Amino acid sequence: MSIILLLIGISLMVALIFLGAFIWSVRSGQYDDDYTPSVRILLDDEPPKPKDTKLNNQP
């Protein structure tokens, strides 16, 4: 049964890691803005080539 003591210790350690992750995420400002990142991810990194997308480019 004393193996349970070891398991409890390990489970506490794992939980502590998650607590640390939570504190880190709050501190680094991940909860400050819960909207903009959802938009940012949809924007293309590089603007598409002008010729392909613009209709009225040619004079």
Add this chain to the structure above:
Amino acid sequence: MGKSNCYHCGDECGSEAVVYEAKDFCCNGCQLVYSLLKENELDGFYSLKENPRLSLKDAKEGSAFDYLDDETVSQKLLDFCEGNTARLTLKIPQIHCHSCIWLLEKLDRLDEHISSSRVNFLKKELTISYNPNERKLSEVIRLLASLGYEPSISLSDGDEKPREHGIEKKEWFRLGLTFFCFGNIMLLSFPEYVSKGFSIEGTLSGTFGYLSLALSLPILFYGGIDYLRSAFIALKNRGINIDVPISLGIICLFTVSTYEILTGTGAGYLDSLAGLIFFLLLGKIFQRKTFHRLSFERDYKAYFPLSVTTVSNGKAQSIPLAKLEVGQRVLVRNSELIPADALLIKGQADIDYSFVTGESDPVHKELGELLYAGGRQHGGAIEIEIQKPPSQSYLTSLWNDQAFDKERENGLDRISNAVSKWFTLVVIAIAISAFGYWTYQGKTEVGLHAFTSVLIIACPCALALAIPFTMGNILRIFGKHKFYLKDIGVIEQLSRISSIVFDKTGTLTNAQKASVHFEGEALSEEEKLLVKSLLEQSGHPLSRLVSEQLSVDGKIIPVDNFQELTGKGIEGLVDGQNLRIGKASFVDKGLKSHTNETTVHLAINGIYRGHFTVSNHYRQGISEALEQLGHSYTLSLLSGDGDAEKPRLEALMGQQADLHFSQSPHDKLQKIREKKASGEATMMLGDGLNDAGALKESNVGVAVSDNVAHFTPASDAILEASQLPKLEHFLKFSHLGVKLVYVSFGLSFLYNLVGLFFAVRGDLSPVVSAILMPLSSISVALFAMLSTNLLGNQWLPSTTEKGNARR
């Protein structure tokens, strides 16, 4: 040639289109942005689905930002500055679509000395990091302004922001740590719940106990410390608040558990303790709903510009407002604010005092006349000489009134404190009598157990959750309907309102719109075009209003010999025809002008044709709303305008309504104070700085605004103007909300009765407590959420507009 739209902002180009690379632009500003973006290969911007449509017609001159390089100003604005990195956060109200994010986050490609830029869309904020050794602050701001995103910078910026942020984060830390401990204690306590059938080895259960005890320490001394502290302060002041019975329960839980664990007599109630504090913290976070992009605390400083342009020896220089001194000469351009009481030295002044007095028509001023701070200049630039420092002007003296100093009593606290007082006394009485009964029976040990059990189980966790969850949810529902409250205390105040006071201009009426109709011989399409062409030349607000309402097809015709005679009217040759538009005496000598309404007369080729009548445009649905409100509330009106619209308002608000006209900001404050003194709970709805005193003095001050991101005076709530007709529903709903709180109280008492039944008999086991306490908390929270949502659907059915999707 048909109409062309600006390639950049999408506005109609008009007659002076700028053609560049075979594209039309409405102004040089837009063309510059295009070439700037193109140069830096950012022209993919134009292929984005949403066109930001920011016109640069109204862009400020570059030198207007010079004051930002002043040490004291930049110190205040920068979040951080060290070596070659500086960071600042700017409020940019123009951020409105996803393409704005795209462009603003690519500033580093437009300027190599800007290292990064991040947008917070909901707060409409932009955080920029740049190299202060290479770039001045004013240059960074100028770059933004040249893109059409001029940040709104005001004197009160940078004072309060960071602190509140810290508090919010601390609460998340608390919740996180408490949840961690709560989860682990539950895990360790679980064997106890099922121990009837199993036998746990002695060493094991001892270890579990000690571990739980260790885990409960952070809960008590970090998570729950605020409750203990608040209770201690209340007791010190000989009062009882809701935290007193809570702390009593917490302390009792902890001491009994510690005793049981250390002596090995039982498992203690640490699981209940952890659950209790976890739910309390959860409620605390839930009730705090902040509408980030809104500010409820703005005073005149936020409204005034940060800088003014002074003139000395013919040289213009931009300086911070705080450094403005009496006797200095200041240049005020079209649509700029007069920063302090001053004398007019040079130029034609037409001052719009609508923010100060509520009167919407501009006032013409002669040279040497006194101009009051807060007025807005229309027309050309003027020069003024400062008479008083900005903080002592006529307008700002309103803020010296005591109404701005006092803290408002929170009605919700009053309710919960009254309840807690009785609650605590009754619980202590029950605990003592239970102890007395068992001691009398000769079973002191059972008595002691009963005594502590009563204090534990009666802990008013559910009671403490009733208000945050009910009110917090109402706050959210209101927010969805664009009625933004400062905090949950306002809901209770709303429920007690008996009298509603309106401001006219901008509240009942839409200040930007007016109904214009023409009286006289009808104009032909060609004539309308002539009139519009002439009106387009004038910057006078009346010309603008009439011109906007005059819908004609065709291109504006150039005007010859254009003349604008201030205070009289405009004249010019359009397409060979002479047009005169303006005051009656200017257009036709024999005419008398109407007194009641604002009229603009018209003559073509010397023949009088009739006049345009400009009258207030009342908001949609306002008459029905006023009629409904009139049944249950006393209505009154405090307007800064003259009584021209009195008959119409009487018809709208009913005969009993109390109408006052030509009210100065001080008069308004005084009127509200009188109403209050006569025992009425008043709600004031206003929009401008002139209502600021009245908003502050009333029980609930509601700022009405067409665009909530724009300036609103300090208030308890901000209501989007389009939602004004729903006012009665908001009031009814808050009334019901307060009733729901009492029902939730009842529900939590019910649980307490069940718990007390076990407790007084002395057989409260940790299991019963561990089930009953979270059960009562969760069910009260659920009840609060469900009932408010249900009532919300009934009273404020959600509209199918995009508002919800956009948050």
